[in-house]
Amino acid sequence: MSRTHVNCVINGDEIDFLTSDGESLLNALRDEVGLTGTKEGCGTGDCGACSVLLDGALVCSCLVFAPEAEGSTIVTVEGLADGDHLNTLQQTFLEGAALQCGVCTPGFLIAAQALLDKNPDPTETEVRYALAGNLCRCTGYDKIVRSVLDAATQMRETTGA
Amino acid sequence: MSIADDPATDAPGYKWVGSRPIRPDGFDKVTGRAKFGADHYLPGMLEGHTVRSPHAHARIVSIDTSAAERVPGVKAVVTGADFPAVEGDAMARNVPHNSIARDKVLYEGHLVAAVAATSREAAKAGAEAVVVEYEVLPHVLTAAEATAEGAPLLHDDMITNGIDPAPEQPSNIYQRNILARGDLDKGFADADVVVEREFITKPVHQGYIEPQACVADTTPDGHTTLWVSSQGHFAMRDFSAQVLGWDITRVKAIAAEIGGGFGGKTVTYLEPIAIKLSAKAGRPVKMVMTRAEVLKATGPTSGSRMRVKMGARGDGKFTAAEIVLEFEAGGYPGSPVMPAAMTCLAPYDLENFSVEGFDIVVNKPRSAAYRAPGGPISSFAVESVVDMVAEELGMDPIDLRLTNAAVEGTQAPYGPKLPRIGMVETLEAVRDHPHYSAQLGPNQGRGVATGFWFNAGMNSSVVVHVNPDGTATVVTGSPDIGGSRASMALFAAEELGIDMELIRPVVADTETVGFNDVTGGSRVTHATGAAVVEACRLIVADLRARAAKTWDVDIDEVEWVDGQAQKTDGSEAPLSLKDIAGKWDRSGGPISAAFTHNARGAGPAFSTQVCDVEVDPDTGVVTVVRYTTAQDAGRAIHPSYVEGQFQGGVVQGIGWALNEEYVYGDDGRLQNASFLDYRIPVTSDMPMIDTILVEVPNPAHPYGVRGVGEVGIVPPLAAVANAVYQATGKRFTELPINPIRILEATMGE
Numbered sequence: 001m002s003r004t005h006v007n008c009v010i011n012g013d014e015i016d017f018l019t020s021d022g023e024s025l026l027n028a029l030r031d032e033v034g035l036t037g038t039k040e041g042c043g044t045g046d047c048g049a050c051s052v053l054l055d056g057a058l059v060c061s062c063l064v065f066a067p068e069a070e071g072s073t074i075v076t077v078e079g080l081a082d083g084d085h086l087n088t089l090q091q092t093f094l095e096g097a098a099l100q101c102g103v104c105t106p107g108f109l110i111a112a113q114a115l116l117d118k119n120p121d122p123t124e125t126e127v128r129y130a131l132a133g134n135l136c137r138c139t140g141y142d143k144i145v146r147s148v149l150d151a152a153t154q155m156r157e158t159t160g161a
Numbered sequence: 162m163s164i165a166d167d168p169a170t171d172a173p174g175y176k177w178v179g180s181r182p183i184r185p186d187g188f189d190k191v192t193g194r195a196k197f198g199a200d201h202y203l204p205g206m207l208e209g210h211t212v213r214s215p216h217a218h219a220r221i222v223s224i225d226t227s228a229a230e231r232v233p234g235v236k237a238v239v240t241g242a243d244f245p246a247v248e249g250d251a252m253a254r255n256v257p258h259n260s261i262a263r264d265k266v267l268y269e270g271h272l273v274a275a276v277a278a279t280s281r282e283a284a285k286a287g288a289e290a291v292v293v294e295y296e297v298l299p300h301v302l303t304a305a306e307a308t309a310e311g312a313p314l315l316h317d318d319m320i321t322n323g324i325d326p327a328p329e330q331p332s333n334i335y336q337r338n339i340l341a342r343g344d345l346d347k348g349f350a351d352a353d354v355v356v357e358r359e360f361i362t363k364p365v366h367q368g369y370i371e372p373q374a375c376v377a378d379t380t381p382d383g384h385t386t387l388w389v390s391s392q393g394h395f396a397m398r399d400f401s402a403q404v405l406g407w408d409i410t411r412v413k414a415i416a417a418e419i420g421g422g423f424g425g426k427t428v429t430y431l432e433p434i435a436i437k438l439s440a441k442a443g444r445p446v447k448m449v450m451t452r453a454e455v456l457k458a459t460g461p462t463s464g465s466r467m468r469v470k471m472g473a474r475g476d477g478k479f480t481a482a483e484i485v486l487e488f489e490a491g492g493y494p495g496s497p498v499m500p501a502a503m504t505c506l507a508p509y510d511l512e513n514f515s516v517e518g519f520d521i522v523v524n525k526p527r528s529a530a531y532r533a534p535g536g537p538i539s540s541f542a543v544e545s546v547v548d549m550v551a552e553e554l555g556m557d558p559i560d561l562r563l564t565n566a567a568v569e570g571t572q573a574p575y576g577p578k579l580p581r582i583g584m585v586e587t588l589e590a591v592r593d594h595p596h597y598s599a600q601l602g603p604n605q606g607r608g609v610a611t612g613f614w615f616n617a618g619m620n621s622s623v624v625v626h627v628n629p630d631g632t633a634t635v636v637t638g639s640p641d642i643g644g645s646r647a648s649m650a651l652f653a654a655e656e657l658g659i660d661m662e663l664i665r666p667v668v669a670d671t672e673t674v675g676f677n678d679v680t681g682g683s684r685v686t687h688a689t690g691a692a693v694v695e696a697c698r699l700i701v702a703d704l705r706a707r708a709a710k711t712w713d714v715d716i717d718e719v720e721w722v723d724g725q726a727q728k729t730d731g732s733e734a735p736l737s738l739k740d741i742a743g744k745w746d747r748s749g750g751p752i753s754a755a756f757t758h759n760a761r762g763a764g765p766a767f768s769t770q771v772c773d774v775e776v777d778p779d780t781g782v783v784t785v786v787r788y789t790t791a792q793d794a795g796r797a798i799h800p801s802y803v804e805g806q807f808q809g810g811v812v813q814g815i816g817w818a819l820n821e822e823y824v825y826g827d828d829g830r831l832q833n834a835s836f837l838d839y840r841i842p843v844t845s846d847m848p849m850i851d852t853i854l855v856e857v858p859n860p861a862h863p864y865g866v867r868g869v870g871e872v873g874i875v876p877p878l879a880a881v882a883n884a885v886y887q888a889t890g891k892r893f894t895e896l897p898i899n900p901i902r903i904l905e906a907t908m909g910e
Binding site: 020027030031035036037038039040041042043044046047049076077078080081084086090093094095096097099100101102103104105106109125127128129131132133134135136137138139140141142143144145146 | 181183184186187188190191192193194195196197199200202281282367368369370371372418419420421422423449451452642643644799801802804805806808809810811812813835836837841842843844845847849850
């Protein structure tokens with residue numbers, strides 16, 4: 001079976017991998033690159049557990065063909081922390097108990113990051129709609145929304161915005 | 162050993178219990194490091210793919226795997242013929258035949274064969290090359306169809322249990338149970354108001370985000386290592402051994418992190434299949450379900466048809482209740498009709514009642530436990546009728562419930578006298594909350610409902626090791642589904658008197674720690690937690706003995722305070738846990754204690770909830786605009802995760818009330834097997850869920866824990882329905898209350 005050679009930047013590192021043309025970016029990240037923090041909950045773009053930032057855009061990596069990643073810059077959940085220094089969202093998720101089982105958490109963190117990158121001062125309603133593509137069955141969303149709002153506040157205070 | 166002779170429940174003053182530290186597994190779970198079921202990879206690992214029935218009901222005439230075995234990359238194919246035959250009735254066939262069909266398939270999605278190959282594509286191609294010849298049979302999808310005269314039978318040897326004399330002819334009813342007390346006729350004769358209604362609910366799925374997944378690595382000598390995402394790796398080990406006909410020692414199960422379960426991951430599906438594929442191929446095999454497989458072949462909880470009749474005097478006192486519950490079990494018996502019957506009247510002190518339950522097989526997926534199994538279904542019916550009684554009497558619905566509330570000493574409908582419970586406290590908490598008296602807007606309505614759940618105790622085994630640097634390792638076998646590692650560490654910190662940071666809680670494999678029942682029944686913080694407490698107390702006794710030995714005094718002269726041994730007269734410098742551990746070779750060697758616990762005395766839990774909805778008269782969309790839940794936790798060990806359990810249960814219940822259902826076509830096939838079409842609540846659907854933590858300590862637990870996971874999902878179905886009634890004037894007795902039903906009911910007005 002012929003395989004396609006893909007070069008991209010993932011979490012700041014230049015990465016290359018081989019993939020089949022019909023393979024999803026999600027499977028390539030997990031099986032070929034070894035980044036299993038990105039999860040599959042449905043494989044049809046309905047649950048958001050596989051969310052990644054592809055050239056800054058929030059995408060479901062299960063709906064992206066792996067060869068489409070050629071030349072792109074990708075951020076996965078593994079790229080959010082700086083070594084052992086968690087980013088603000090990761091920290092507020094932990095302090096706010098915004099996860100129970102934790103399997104949806106990588107997708108929520110990525111989607112929340114995408115929101116705050118664009119809108120540093122979202123309302124509760126804006127947070128709720130920005131995260132509506134991510135399913136969580138454990139928390140009822142309350143603590144997730146609060147943690148995102150807390151992170152936004154802390155990030156604005158840090159940047160003086 | 163006895164637990165909790167000294168319930169420290171009245172004057173806590175705890176340092177750690179009740180605080181809100183960051184969970185020990187938190188870093189891994191926000192950085193993508195945590196390994197869930199599908200995240201395990203082994204060299205040479207094969208990928209599995211399944212062959213499932215496209216028919217709701219059919220006889221398997223033949224299965225030809227020869228073409229599949231010739232597909233390049235295919236290394237093994239298994240069918241039912243690879244597993245031992247099963248003796249016994251439909252209940253005995255439940256686990257083995259649901260794992261892989263033998264002579265018949267009983268629902269669309271029933272597993273028929275499986276293939277392991279060197280890639281996903283090859284495994285899929287292999288599965289498509291398996292040729293199954295079916296003789297399609299007529300199917301039944303509901304309790305009504307299954308019990309109709311001349312209905313096709315799923316199991317031709319099924320004679321209904323619980324009827325005397327036993328029926329001569331087989332049927333689709335596996336069991337009838339009845340709970341009854343008092344005199345129904347007298348009770349209804351005493352009533353000033355009698356309300357009777359029929360209710361219908363559909364199957365709904367647990368909806369965990371992580372599909373079932375496992376990796377099995379079977380060696381040529383017939384032993385296997387199983388990495389599995391489940392609510393209990395001991396259960397996965399034991400069920401797998403049962404299906405394979407193996408000794409339990411041949412299966413070592415390692416708990417992956419679990420991405421949600423809600424009861425649905427307490428039984429095996431893929432595990433014995435992956436083990437057998439690995440045995441045949443001689444290589445590790447990974448199997449991961451698709452979302453469609455999850456919806457078609459795992460979970461759901463029962464659909465139902467119910468009739469509830471209740472009577473009350475003019476002063477509100479209930480006089481009688483007569484209830485019939487018909488639950489769809491799916492292809493094999495075992496619906497939660499019994500707990501549904503036991504729980505639905507448990508909030509109330511009632512003299513005369515009869516609750517009759519039927520466990521009925523239908524051509525739908527075999528039902529699995531779902532958070533307070535059965536409770537939400539029967540409580541939807543009863544709490545709706547209670548709301549109607551309140552309206553007929555012109556009484557406030559909380560006052561009506563207070564009039565009838567079960568208290569300590571009330572004889573529960575399921576038998577025992579209730580111990581100290583918090584039913585009244587949850588009702589009063591909601592009544593006194595500002596939400597209950599807040600002004601409603603146009604098209605809005607407010608509903609209340611209450612609910613009961615037993616909570617479980619069951620079996621747990623733990624080991625606590627003290628390390629020479631003064632840290633401690635707490636080893637349990639209870640998968641951490643929502644923060645239980647944090648609770649275990651908090652208990653240990655409290656008991657040992659050292660910082661929680663110094664405690665490492667781990668979930669060990671089935672060869673490393675003693676047996677643990679599943680993480681379910683709201684039992685882990687209660688039962689495994691109590692075992693951790695008791696093991697730590699053994700450690701403290703050992704540490705005191707070692708200090709006494711060092712000081713050459715009687716142990717009674719040594720007390721354990723703030724993580725150090727102190728001589729009661731203060732004549733010696735205290736010895737810390739670290740001091741003693743660092744020199745353990747001088748005082749008897751390593752410091753370790755195991756505790757095995759058969760937990761009795763789980764504390765019954767109650768929850769009372771108030772819901773405000775707004776109904777859009779044009780679209781029929783119901784929006785929950787405000788929600789408050791009061792639940793008795795007994796004692797909240799980590800309050801943030803307790804609140805999270807309250808909130809999560811409520812939102813699952815709201816989804817059940819308003820939107821979730823299994824939709825079947827006439828062909829017996831599931832029409833909405835995706836998260837697009839089986840739509841669970843999303844962030845933008847929900848308001849904040851306000852929580853009121855009621856703490857009426859459970860006298861049977863050293864810290865008063867009751868367990869908090871389940872009861873929160875019991876009241877929302879009726880709370881929402883009662884709110885919709887107030888908003889629309891229409892009583893909805895069939896779930897879900899979706900826009901179609903709303904518009905059908907309100908059209909033309």
